[in-house]
Amino acid sequence: MRLSTMCNGRRPDARDQGERRYDEEAGRFLLTGSANLATIPTIADSLAGRMAVIPLLPFAQAEIRSSPGRMLDRLFAGEEPAVEGEVVLGKDMMNVVLAGGYPEALRRASVARRVSWLEDYVTLILDRDVRDIANIDQLDRLPRLLNILAEHAGQLINNSGFGSALGLSGVTAQKYIAILERLFLVKTLVPWSNNRLSRLVKTPKLHFIDTGLLAALREDELVRLSEDKTRFGALLESFVVSELMKLASWSERRMAFSHYRTKDRDEVDVVIEDRRGRIIGIEVKASATVKADDFRGLRQLQDAVGERFVRGLVLHDHDRITSFGERLQAAPLSTLWSM
Known part of the structure; x- marks a missing residue:
């Protein structure tokens, strides 16, 4: 019932x-x-x-494509990353990211109708459901805050800056972001910490649960993103974080998500840790080319945790897996759903 x-x-x-x-x-x-x-x-x-x-998040690509979606389980089990099935590249990947995973949005026959549904959805959520979970005096600030957050997706959270743009205190902005997270609109990644490393940034990072909604808020579309790979990179990072969260949600293995960043700006976009303390690091690149320097953050993480480091991947716009050292590989983005 x-x-x-x-x-x-x-x-x-x-x-x-x-x-x-x-x-x-x-x-x-x-x-x-x-x-x-x-x-x-x-x-x-x-x-x-x-x-x-x-929690029922928007559809994962593994669900949309009826594929197993066991990448994280297989990596934690010690398997090597593998290219299995169709590899999605270039503008096709951009379209996947722009579409997101809300079932009703995916059913819309055109981009314009999909965007219209997403805009109506977020308006309804903010007008109605916020009142169920919090009493706030300035409800009208939430849509504006969400738009500001959309332009800062994939970045470190600056509560004071966000609040200042809306005439709010940093504490109030932090409270409102927590409300948006409880509504499954955004996700904050806590910073990864380790006693051996003293120069780690201790600020959470912001992502959106659905990149279709994120793109609608930012008015992103295929032509614009094709001309601005940096802008697409921020969208892509939230997409990967969301896909990984979905893979973890149906796994029997409990996993915690965080991000790694040093004061020298070396970083790992996603750090996934199981209950045994074993770690997978994921870095995201919108380009087809990967260099050894792109693994700098992953190598630091590997050195810090030693044998607890299971795998480090740079997911990027390519169709092959390339080794960059022990337990370090560059792999196609579509590995997220093909394994």
């Missing part, structure tokens, strides 16, 4: 009735919503011990 309105906090009487039914008919109810129910106080309190939370 599906009960979406009962759990959204707008009908306390229905929620109370629901609690009794949950106890009497456990396992029969599917509660849906666009926010993380565990972060809504009235819901989290009343359903504590009664519910299991399953």
Whole structure:
């Protein structure tokens, strides 16, 4: 049985009735919503011990293409990266990134209709669902903040700068970003830390869950991105982070996501760590060419963790896998869904 309105906090009487039914008919109810129910106080309190939370992110490319989507599991199991199936390159990859993964958006017959759906979706979320998870006085600032964040996707979070642009304090901007994260619109990657390294940046990094939505907010389209690879690079990085999160979401292996960056600006875009402390590092490049210098951050990470380092990959716009040292390879972006 599906009960979406009962759990959204707008009908306390229905929620109370629901609690009794949950106890009497456990396992029969599917509660849906666009926010993380565990972060809504009235819901989290009343359903504590009664519910299991399953995040449903937009479709992964592995789901869209009916491929296994086991890259992370296979890498943690010690397998080498492999090119399996069709490799997506160039403008075809740009179109994949621009489309995103929202099912309803993907069903739209044209780019214009897809963008229109995405704009309507985010407007509805910000107008309606924010009230379920937080009481904020300046609700009208959220759409403007989201647009500012879109222009800073893939960058370190600057709460003071974001707040200043909207006449808000840095603390308030941080609170609003947390709300957007609870609505599954953005994702903050915490900085990776290690006692052996003293020059690590300790600032979180910002990404968007869906690059179709991100592109719509930034008014990005194929021609513009073809002429500006730097701009596409920021979009691509969020795409890879989102795809990796989706792969992790259906794995039985628990994984934590972070990013690595030093004060000298050496970095690894995504650091994935399992419960045994083993690490996979992923760097993202929008170009077809990869140089040894592109592995500098990955090598630093490898040196810092030693045998816990399972694999370091630079995912880029190419169709072959190239070795750059022990457990270090450049691999096609489509490895994300072909393995």
